[in-house]
Amino acid sequence: MPAQKVSVFTLLIRKSLKRFEAFLFLLKSVLSNRQFLYVSCVLVGISSALAVIVLKTFAHWVFRFANYIDRILHLPYSNSLLPVIGIVLTAWVIKKFLDGSIEKGTSQIMIAVANKSGIMPKKQMYAQIITSSLTVGMGGSAGLESPITITGAAFGSNYAQKYRLNYKDRTLLLACGVAAGIAAAFNAPIAGVLFAIEVILADMSVTAFIPIMISAATGALVSTVVLKEDILLTFRGQLTFDYHNIPYYIILGILAGLVSVYHARNFRKVEHFFSKFKSSTYKKALFGASLLAVLIFFFPTLFGEGYESIKALSSANPGVLLENTILDEHKSNEWMLLAFIGVTLMIKSIATGLTLGSGGNGGNFAPSLFVGSYLGFFVAKFFQLTGIDKDLPISNFSVVGMAGLLSGLFHAPLTAIFLIAEITGGYGLMVPLLIVSSISFIISKNMEGHSMDIKNLADSGKVFTTNKDKNILSSIDLSKHIKTNFVTIPNTAKLDDVANLLSETKQTVFPVVNEKNEFEGIISFDTVRSIIFNDFQKKYTPLSDVIEAPKETVCYDEVMETVMEKFETSNSELLFVLKDKTCLGYIAKVDILDAYREKLKSLRIE
Numbered sequence: 001m002p003a004q005k006v007s008v009f010t011l012l013i014r015k016s017l018k019r020f021e022a023f024l025f026l027l028k029s030v031l032s033n034r035q036f037l038y039v040s041c042v043l044v045g046i047s048s049a050l051a052v053i054v055l056k057t058f059a060h061w062v063f064r065f066a067n068y069i070d071r072i073l074h075l076p077y078s079n080s081l082l083p084v085i086g087i088v089l090t091a092w093v094i095k096k097f098l099d100g101s102i103e104k105g106t107s108q109i110m111i112a113v114a115n116k117s118g119i120m121p122k123k124q125m126y127a128q129i130i131t132s133s134l135t136v137g138m139g140g141s142a143g144l145e146s147p148i149t150i151t152g153a154a155f156g157s158n159y160a161q162k163y164r165l166n167y168k169d170r171t172l173l174l175a176c177g178v179a180a181g182i183a184a185a186f187n188a189p190i191a192g193v194l195f196a197i198e199v200i201l202a203d204m205s206v207t208a209f210i211p212i213m214i215s216a217a218t219g220a221l222v223s224t225v226v227l228k229e230d231i232l233l234t235f236r237g238q239l240t241f242d243y244h245n246i247p248y249y250i251i252l253g254i255l256a257g258l259v260s261v262y263h264a265r266n267f268r269k270v271e272h273f274f275s276k277f278k279s280s281t282y283k284k285a286l287f288g289a290s291l292l293a294v295l296i297f298f299f300p301t302l303f304g305e306g307y308e309s310i311k312a313l314s315s316a317n318p319g320v321l322l323e324n325t326i327l328d329e330h331k332s333n334e335w336m337l338l339a340f341i342g343v344t345l346m347i348k349s350i351a352t353g354l355t356l357g358s359g360g361n362g363g364n365f366a367p368s369l370f371v372g373s374y375l376g377f378f379v380a381k382f383f384q385l386t387g388i389d390k391d392l393p394i395s396n397f398s399v400v401g402m403a404g405l406l407s408g409l410f411h412a413p414l415t416a417i418f419l420i421a422e423i424t425g426g427y428g429l430m431v432p433l434l435i436v437s438s439i440s441f442i443i444s445k446n447m448e449g450h451s452m453d454i455k456n457l458a459d460s461g462k463v464f465t466t467n468k469d470k471n472i473l474s475s476i477d478l479s480k481h482i483k484t485n486f487v488t489i490p491n492t493a494k495l496d497d498v499a500n501l502l503s504e505t506k507q508t509v510f511p512v513v514n515e516k517n518e519f520e521g522i523i524s525f526d527t528v529r530s531i532i533f534n535d536f537q538k539k540y541t542p543l544s545d546v547i548e549a550p551k552e553t554v555c556y557d558e559v560m561e562t563v564m565e566k567f568e569t570s571n572s573e574l575l576f577v578l579k580d581k582t583c584l585g586y587i588a589k590v591d592i593l594d595a596y597r598e599k600l601k602s603l604r605i606e
Contacts, residue, residue: 021162028163037169041176041211044159045218048152048180051129052219053226055144056185059137063304079139079303080293083355084286086138090131091285091359098127100281104361106146107453109153109178109200118171119161124154128361135360139303141292141351145185146363146453152177152219153200172208175201179212180219182419186233187224191419192216198412199451233307233369233423239396240428246435248392252379253404253436257443259375260368260408263349264452267364270353281359288358295351299344300325302351306370310402313341313377314395338381345374364452368405376401399424400432407437408444411451473560476595482556482577482585488513491520493543498523499532511576511583512547518581521547553578554587564592 028036062082094102103124112120132147156177160170175196183192193209193216201208277284296302301309301321312320322331322340330336352367380397383389399420406416417433448455487501489510501510508525528546531537551570554563556579566575567589577584 024163033169036163037165037172037211038214040159040163040165040169040173041215042218044152044156044173044176045180045183045215046222047155047159048148048177048215049184049219049222049226051151051155052148052181052184052223054129055133055137055148056227058133059144059304062137062139063308079300080297083135083139083141083296083303084289084293086134086136086140087289087292087355087358087360088282088285089138090134090140090361091281093131093134094359094361095281098123098131102127102131102361103150104146104356105363105453106149106178106199107456108150109174110454112153112157112174113171113200117167118157118174120150120154120157120174122154122158124150125158126151128154131361135355136304136362136366139296140355140360140362141296141302141304141306141348141367142355142360142362143305143364143366143369144362145182145365147361148181148185149178149195149363152179152181171201172211175208176212176215179216182219183216184219184223186419186423187220188419188422189213189216189220191415191422192219194418195412195415198415199410233310239393239399239424241396241431242393243431245389245392245396245432248379248383248389248397249400249432249435250439252376252397252401253439254443255375255379256372256401256404256436256440257408257447259345259371260405260440260444260452261447262346263368263371263405264409264448264455266349267353267452268455270350271357274353274357285359288354289360292351292354292358295347295354298326299340299347299351301344302348305366306348307366310370310373310398313373313398318377318394334381334385338378338385341374341378341381345371345378348374364409365406368409369402372402372405373398374401375405396429396432400429400436403433404436404440408440409452411441411445413437413441473564473596476560476592478554478556478558478560478563478577478587481587481591481595483588484585486511486585488517488583489523489543490515491543491547495528495532495538495541495543495546498528498543498546499538502532509574509586512543513583517583519553519576519578519583522550522576523547550576555579556584560592563587567592 024039027039031039094100103121108124109120112118128147128151132142132144136142136144136147153174154177156173156175157170160173165173178200179189179192179196181192182195183189186192193212196212196216197209274284274288277287279287292302309321312318319331319334319337322328322337327336327340348367348371352362352364356362376397376399377394379401380392380394383392384394403416403420406419407413410416416437417430420433421427421430487505487507487510489498489501489512491512491514498510501507502525510523512520512523514520523543523546527548531541531546551572552566552575554566554575554577556577563575567573573590574586574588576586
């Protein structure tokens, strides 16, 4: 009987969904494209907000459960055990149900925008929710915002594909999903809009703001109605700015920039270590999770997103962070608390690297806020305890520090400034937010040319979303433009043979190959013209005398940006493509430029 009820319930849901889809198709037929887009961005915003509600609620419940167990055991045993279970379960789900892989990080959205015409896999609509809830919800030291943005982007992309919207609208709805996700996660619609524009869509016109703003407002509204305030990261205290503290904020900005670089590089080292791990999926997950468990045992605030500890730092009694730890008896010692905070902020990158590198799923958005808050607290508390300035407002420095790390890690200063302004409920700290975020961004940008999420992709030449030219070039497939209708000359040929080929073909440049078909150089008509029209020279000039090395050649797997640079430096109209010394063919500059112009027309967002 229960099985029958479940099946009936499932059928009712399916019928309701089909009717709703039919209604939307009807709307699409009667509304203008712009009007339907406005309806769509509201629906995408609601979908993203619901994903946020599921993730945040689950993570909050697990955190409260862990705290309840800790009060019974008096030591963070449960905090250490739950992340191991969560990461191993995540690895099992990925291997069993998600084809053994899952794309992590907001860089996947950027790849979709830059290289895949805004198309994201359907599985991203549910894969991120399931895996990140297991990893972060059960204590993995990462954030939920990256999975949230990928889920929102997937909702927008697949909705647009379902209702046959063009590339421009598809990419726009993808950005709407991202904006709604951030807005719902923090009840910060302005930050959601800015994140979508600053990080995801660097090149867009003013008309694209409206759908993104509607989605962000929808996401924030749904989140506000459904989620309790204690689940969200909010600060409702009165935060005011004193211009006498500007020198300390400058110091905080410098340290935020340096710590941003440290965090990014340290995280990549840990993740890179696990990428070369040759053990099975479960052994890798168990090994990394066990190391994480040790860290969480000694530093329980590394458990989960860490938003509860961020709130504690800004409270009147930050010493509660030492409760139920091996330092519990020293919680009234402010220097001990300061040392604990300092060590924690430095090892957070290791904890996050262990979480994600071993097979868990999550992001670095929440860790950036965590480290920033701890850094701000550390700076203000240090100056207080040393007697340099006993009146520094610690809560102010804690929240401003979050903006500094977010700006430095993601190279998104506007998002950082307005996110903190919104979650603090006012703009009283706008001046220090501007100072700290700007300084941190400048230092980080100078030391790391690319933000944390796209560093590896940019190094490999796959994507760099703030450079539209590079995006378009990276989306052009080199293999599709290789011409194979060409004639080669064996290195044993005579100049008479070259003369015959010139008279029989329109080819003016010939690759020379040896008996193994390996490329040895080229013979150009411009070089041999004077020789082949002189019978004496043609007869007595060996072929080797007219073979020359090309100014540039192209490797078959080379990125298009480098190819175009080679066209410019060699001042050539065609380049030969090689693979393991074998000539595959050639590419013509005019073909690449034509492909670029076509891509530019199709990818322009209006």
